[in-house]
Amino acid sequence: MPRQITSFSNETVKRLRSLRDKKARREQALFLAEGLRIIAEARDSGVLPEVLAFSSATGLHPLAAELIAATDAAGGDVIETTPDILAKMSGKDNPQVLLGAYRQPANRLADLDRSAAPLWLAAEKLRDPGNIGTILRTGDAVGAGGLILIDDCADPYSVEAVRASMGAIFTQQVVQARWDEFLPWLRAGPGQLVGTSLKTDTDYLSARYEQPCFLLIGNEQAGLPPEYEAECDLLVKVPMAGRADSLNAAVAAAVIAFQVRASWRS
């Protein structure tokens, strides 16, 4: 049964609100997802929130009622509250009707089954959480198995990354690792490491991609460090027609990932 919370100083309200900060997310190993669509996506992927807050002030969509009932039946903490308190927890003036707190999966490289997908995405020092979420969304669309975040990337469980992922945070496997963990793991099995580089003449359209392919995207400003490029089995570039010499990192990931997939279809 949902419990009612009407106090801003309630401990659960404070706890959910704290999950907008990275430190609290790490300590509690939880993260927030907001909105009917993403919470339904999560459920469709077999994931229910540990805490689900909702407001019925403006009436409840049948799907929202269904998600509430499913979370309740699974033993989740279901909270009915006011739009104001939802706004406080989500940090938005116009909060959505549902706010869920989810357990962060404790994925490690050793848990990844690289044969489960022909393509895996990897990112190195990616700083923009929106880019990380967008790459997750692209990974889902292109049939990737997951995203390996190398070295100090932005938090994939931040509110901004989760939102940009449009639910892919629940369908893509996400692993965080250091480069000196990633490389030995990669080399312990089959896998072609493909990097993007301005320094190669190999056009991404004519390259030969092998399965499983690990597509590595570098930092937004600096690209891949030379010593990481040197470890790649293949470096490709996307030829530029204009003045600029680079694409947005999430765009570059998508353009190459879809070409990798296209090359396997033809």
Next chain:
Amino acid sequence: MPRQITSFSNETVKRLRSLRDKKARREQALFLAEGLRIIAEARDSGVLPEVLAFSSATGLHPLAAELIAATDAAGGDVIETTPDILAKMSGKDNPQVLLGAYRQPANRLADLDRSAAPLWLAAEKLRDPGNIGTILRTGDAVGAGGLILIDDCADPYSVEAVRASMGAIFTQQVVQARWDEFLPWLRAGPGQLVGTSLKTDTDYLSARYEQPCFLLIGNEQAGLPPEYEAECDLLVKVPMAGRADSLNAAVAAAVIAFQVRASWRS
């Protein structure tokens, strides 16, 4: 000669600061661009700011000094000020050393020379300024002539869009138009209108693209309205492998635009 401004209440400080708001941007037909890189990009594209504010508190990069001299020589208003005042104008705690205010080009559809480029991008009701800037950046990279913003899109001259464009706001032609202006203009000359749709079976990889190609991207949530789809000469879809049924709008634009270009190279 640069003039010194040390007062927060200076009229030019207030005017530049106001340009973070859409209304002020429209009234003054100016917009802000921040940072050495983008201001150098603009200069390389033949565009200098009307007002250029800088701080030499941490020393001046030789390129910054060059841009200041060029703006001064062209009769621009060059202002030397403090990091605090720069921070106030840019709205950032750690402002960049240069902040320029540029004239918004008054591009109209009638000004576009569609034969100047084989590909043009168009967006309908795109709400996210970051997406608009990213699409401009992609347009530059893929050799598009410009971006036509249809109906109520986010402001391409917002700080966020300009930043995401990474300078492409100065190299891509940007036109804002209503659909009922765009369509007659399009049909008055050669041009294939290509829309993205979930309702077609035509794979973007096997479609035949003709020059000049106008690639039309729909609203982030709703996609293209059916009556707009009905006017397209070609509808394509990007097949999805995962649970999701859509890509980020800027990602979709890039994946298809690069495929359009690739199809012409093979």
